[in-house]
Amino acid sequence: MALEQSSDKRQRVLAVSGSLRKTSFNTGLLRAAQEVAPDWMDVEIFDIRDLPFYDGDLEAQGDPEPVRALKSAIRESDAVMFATPEYNWGTSGVMKNAIDWASRDREEGSLMGKPGTIIGAGGRAGTSRPQMQLLETLGETGTIVMVKPGVMISAFAPDTFDSDGNLISPQARELLGKHLDEFAKWIFRLGPRDFVPFACEMDIALAAR
Ligand SMILES: Cc1cc2nc3c(=O)[nH]c(=O)nc-3n(C[C@H](O)[C@H](O)[C@H](O)COP(=O)(O)O)c2cc1C
Numbered sequence: 001m002a003l004e005q006s007s008d009k010r011q012r013v014l015a016v017s018g019s020l021r022k023t024s025f026n027t028g029l030l031r032a033a034q035e036v037a038p039d040w041m042d043v044e045i046f047d048i049r050d051l052p053f054y055d056g057d058l059e060a061q062g063d064p065e066p067v068r069a070l071k072s073a074i075r076e077s078d079a080v081m082f083a084t085p086e087y088n089w090g091t092s093g094v095m096k097n098a099i100d101w102a103s104r105d106r107e108e109g110s111l112m113g114k115p116g117t118i119i120g121a122g123g124r125a126g127t128s129r130p131q132m133q134l135l136e137t138l139g140e141t142g143t144i145v146m147v148k149p150g151v152m153i154s155a156f157a158p159d160t161f162d163s164d165g166n167l168i169s170p171q172a173r174e175l176l177g178k179h180l181d182e183f184a185k186w187i188f189r190l191g192p193r194d195f196v197p198f199a200c201e202m203d204i205a206l207a208a209r
Contacts, residue, residue, distance in 0.1 A: 011041045011187050014077035018084040018095030018120075018130075020049050021165075025121035025155040026083040028165035029176070033081065033119075036177035038184045043081070046073050048098040059104065067101050074102055075109030079116060079187045080143065084130045086122035091130040096137065103141040103202075108195040112142035115187045119151035119179065121161070126152030142198040146186040151179045 017027040027045070034043045050066040052058060063071065074080060082099075084091045102111055118134050120127030131152065138145050153172050155161060160169045167173055197203075 009040075011038075011079065011184060012077045013037070013041060013043045013079045013081050013183075013187075014073050015043050015045045015081040015083065016048055016095065016098055017045065018082065018092040020094060023163065023165035024085070025153070025161050025165050025167075026085050028161055028167050029083045029119060029121050029151070029153065030081070032167035032173055032176055033083075033180060036173055037180045041180065041184055044073070044077070046070060048094055051094070051098055051101060054097055054100045063101075070098065070102055071105045071110065074105070074111060074114070075107070077114075078191065079183070080111065080114055081116065081183070082118050082134060082138075084118060084120040084122075084127055084134055086120070086125065086127045086130045089129045090133050091137075095134070099134075099137055099141065103200075106197060111138070112198050113193065113196060114143050115146065115183075115190045116143040117146045117179070117183050117186070119153075119176070121153035121155040121167075123156065124154055126154045128152050140200055142200065144190055146183055149175070149179050149182055151176050 015030045015033065017024060017030050019026045030043065030045050037043050051070065052064055058064060082095065084095055116138055118131045120131055135145055135147065153160060160172055162168050
């Protein structure tokens with residue numbers, strides 16, 4: 001697909017790392033994504049460390065500022081990308097918490113109908129298990145997730161990351177670049193479109209009241 005010629009605007013991708021560590025491999029993966037993304041794609045990393053734990057009482061008082069910032073960053077983006085570590089076969093608590101907050105935005109521009117992708121760097125299985133878990137969670141939010149080609153980096157393989165968490169493996173960087181090329185096409189194919197508020201289990205529960 002001659003995407004470069006047919007796309008007349010830049011693609012803004014909001015990227016979230018599920019690890020708060022300064023030298024996190026997943027945050028490093030997102031920094032590498034900023035470098036290898038197609039020329040017309042901007043990858044903005046949103047730091048989720050200031051989000052409180054999701055709490056319905058807190059929400060009822062009005063979204064705390066970091067939550068408002070997350071929701072508005074998602075609304076302003078054309079797509080979302082999640083880089084997940086593997087914590088006990090699942091994603092990290094902070095990642096799930098960020099998605100739970102974001103899923104409470106039911107307006108146009110929220111995760112509903114938004115193109116997304118999941119990547120990750122972790123232990124021996126390269127985050128395959130948390131990626132499957134996130135796929136289910138994001139399915140419920142209405143995010144339209146591109147799964148393949150896929151980026152699952154075995155973070156402890158030699159010469160993959162340096163001690164600052166930068167992705168240094170040329171093969172891994174090439175794999176990430178190819179994934180982002182395909183993601184660019186995915187975003188392009190999906191939008192723009194009319195906003196449809198997908199029914200989620202939350203909507204069904206509210207309707208039944
Ligand atoms: C609480 C915790 C649980 C973990 N559980 C797993 C696991 O089940 N499987 C695995 O392969 N790695 C596991 N790891 C290793 C992490 O996936 C690995 O340290 C990863 O690099 C963390 O991501 P980060 O570098 O972005 O911080 C675990 C690490 C922590 C801190």
